[in-house]
Amino acid sequence: MDITRIAVPTPLDIESVNCFLVDDDGVTLIDGVMASDAAATSFYRRLEAEGYLASDIDRILITHPHIDHFGLAGEIKEESGASVYAHPDATGWLRDLNLYYDRKREHLFPYLRSLGVPTNVARSMVHTPTGAYSDMWGPVETDVEITGGDVVDVGTELAVVETPGHCPASVSFVDTAGRRAFVGDTIVDGFVPTPLIMLKPGTETRTRSLPTWVRSLEDMRAFDLDIAYGGHFDPVTDVPGRIDGMIEQFQDGADRAAETLQTTGPLTAYQLHTEIYESHAARDRLAFLSVTVGHLDLLETRDRVTKRRINDEWLYDVASATHR
Numbered sequence: 001m002d003i004t005r006i007a008v009p010t011p012l013d014i015e016s017v018n019c020f021l022v023d024d025d026g027v028t029l030i031d032g033v034m035a036s037d038a039a040a041t042s043f044y045r046r047l048e049a050e051g052y053l054a055s056d057i058d059r060i061l062i063t064h065p066h067i068d069h070f071g072l073a074g075e076i077k078e079e080s081g082a083s084v085y086a087h088p089d090a091t092g093w094l095r096d097l098n099l100y101y102d103r104k105r106e107h108l109f110p111y112l113r114s115l116g117v118p119t120n121v122a123r124s125m126v127h128t129p130t131g132a133y134s135d136m137w138g139p140v141e142t143d144v145e146i147t148g149g150d151v152v153d154v155g156t157e158l159a160v161v162e163t164p165g166h167c168p169a170s171v172s173f174v175d176t177a178g179r180r181a182f183v184g185d186t187i188v189d190g191f192v193p194t195p196l197i198m199l200k201p202g203t204e205t206r207t208r209s210l211p212t213w214v215r216s217l218e219d220m221r222a223f224d225l226d227i228a229y230g231g232h233f234d235p236v237t238d239v240p241g242r243i244d245g246m247i248e249q250f251q252d253g254a255d256r257a258a259e260t261l262q263t264t265g266p267l268t269a270y271q272l273h274t275e276i277y278e279s280h281a282a283r284d285r286l287a288f289l290s291v292t293v294g295h296l297d298l299l300e301t302r303d304r305v306t307k308r309r310i311n312d313e314w315l316y317d318v319a320s321a322t323h324r
């Protein structure tokens, strides 16, 4: 299995995104980068430099339905006739991301209000990205639905492992014999992607991203990988170390949230996120609020915070508030 990493620029906060060209039994592309002009130009140029044409690609495996990881997949499929593989929870978004944005507007808005987010701020958080975003992805139909336990034979057998957390429909592709895996944004070097508040596909409930992510990381640890090919930056070569580091970072954030609540007394998640992140939070409210909610979810699963509903808003407090 010959693996080539192709990194292309993105106009997002994160500078570049990876896809991987796997030459084995036929040519497989893991993830489909973005559809922006710069990303597409850079992708096709690099493909050619490596000696391939888009029409050579036989299959496209999607790790998760975020625009920087599937945006160009539809176009590549059209040019190559490649079969697209994705998790059933991802297929709806891959076909029409606007449906997801519509549902988000409808169902996430009241949830954000319950976190104490002011109406006007909540409205801006659920708006449909238009303009700059709309040319970053095109629709793509899934040909083969894959779930945990399936095997995709690309010449080498890749086990499908469900790794939700960063995104609810996230999967990793593990070459167990070769102790290597394509992991999307589940394990990334250098930074920790945001555990965004999202709706569970096909439901109106939001995900509990961080506790789910920690479980996925623990699942991945069991494969004892030598290398993990992530969706951004260089591949991770100390996989157990990076998994521990990420879990530790999540844990530190949760501890900080608990300590803050200990000092301030009961707060909504919105108040807590401004307390912790102050003026930084204004840069990307949804991201910082999502991280805060993730930390609170972690604390909740460990019985370290309690919450009660007052006037349609959730107030969080440390579980042993009497010690304050």
Ligand SMILES: [Zn+2]
Pocket: 017, 066, 068, 069, 185, 193, 231, 232
């Ligand atoms: Zn990403």
